[in-house]
Amino acid sequence: MSLTVIIAAVLLLALLAASARWTWWRSPKPGLKVLCYHKVGVPPRGSKLGELWVSPGKFRAQVKYLLDNGYTTLLFSDLKKLADSGAALPGKAVLITFDDGYENNYLYAWPVLKELGAKANIFVVFNTIGKVNLWHGTASEPWINMATLEQLREMQDSGVIEYGSHTMNHPRLSRLEAGDAAWEIAESRRQLGAALGRELCAFAYPYGDGAGAPALREKVSEAGYAFDFSFRQGITPWPWDRKSSALDRLYIRGGDNNWDLALQLSRGASRL
Numbered sequence: 001m002s003l004t005v006i007i008a009a010v011l012l013l014a015l016l017a018a019s020a021r022w023t024w025w026r027s028p029k030p031g032l033k034v035l036c037y038h039k040v041g042v043p044p045r046g047s048k049l050g051e052l053w054v055s056p057g058k059f060r061a062q063v064k065y066l067l068d069n070g071y072t073t074l075l076f077s078d079l080k081k082l083a084d085s086g087a088a089l090p091g092k093a094v095l096i097t098f099d100d101g102y103e104n105n106y107l108y109a110w111p112v113l114k115e116l117g118a119k120a121n122i123f124v125v126f127n128t129i130g131k132v133n134l135w136h137g138t139a140s141e142p143w144i145n146m147a148t149l150e151q152l153r154e155m156q157d158s159g160v161i162e163y164g165s166h167t168m169n170h171p172r173l174s175r176l177e178a179g180d181a182a183w184e185i186a187e188s189r190r191q192l193g194a195a196l197g198r199e200l201c202a203f204a205y206p207y208g209d210g211a212g213a214p215a216l217r218e219k220v221s222e223a224g225y226a227f228d229f230s231f232r233q234g235i236t237p238w239p240w241d242r243k244s245s246a247l248d249r250l251y252i253r254g255g256d257n258n259w260d261l262a263l264q265l266s267r268g269a270s271r272l
């Protein structure tokens, strides 16, 4: 076998391996792109949820990637204006979202967003504001600080951050009595809205649980939210048909690089 044939065979194998792992060969998907982050920082000792942590350096590189590539970062209120007016999404629009409302969002993500000129949205668990991640078993994630109300207000006043509800206590909604689930959904909108002096238009299901349940989605709608966000991987067609499904998101893992980010934004997933 000649050297050329061997090199060609090696390259072909490398291409096949890359295609089995990454989605570059899929066709690009149009629609609403919603990045889903949780924690920015270094996982504490004992964390079994390391993939939910994105380092401050990586987060900065990802926000810079978005801006360098012409993306406009939207707030929930921007999305609401687009939905209400029936307007199309701006050419390259993206929502950056964070689940839960950790203090590390305030310490490490907000300064980066402010500095680079991007915007983001945080889904807050009302009863854990200024406390710790009470819903986690400490066997999977040690207790870490949640943002205080003062920190949430400071971020809101900067115009860089808006908020949505992530319930009162972060339960699995489908396991609750219907009345209790409805309370988690509606009471958090009322209380968080009052604490922040804003009407909330967005809701995210803890663990994504309930995002596929029509009865729970109905409660979210009745509570006055314009948008409900799932934890399902994907890009949702826009204009959004609310009846068909909750809004999908693009889950950014701690190990993801900017190539993963680019594929998530264009293909709706980076890996198979």
Ligand SMILES: [Zn+2]
Residues within 6 Å of the ligand: 099, 100, 166, 170, 206, 207
């Ligand atoms: Zn959550």
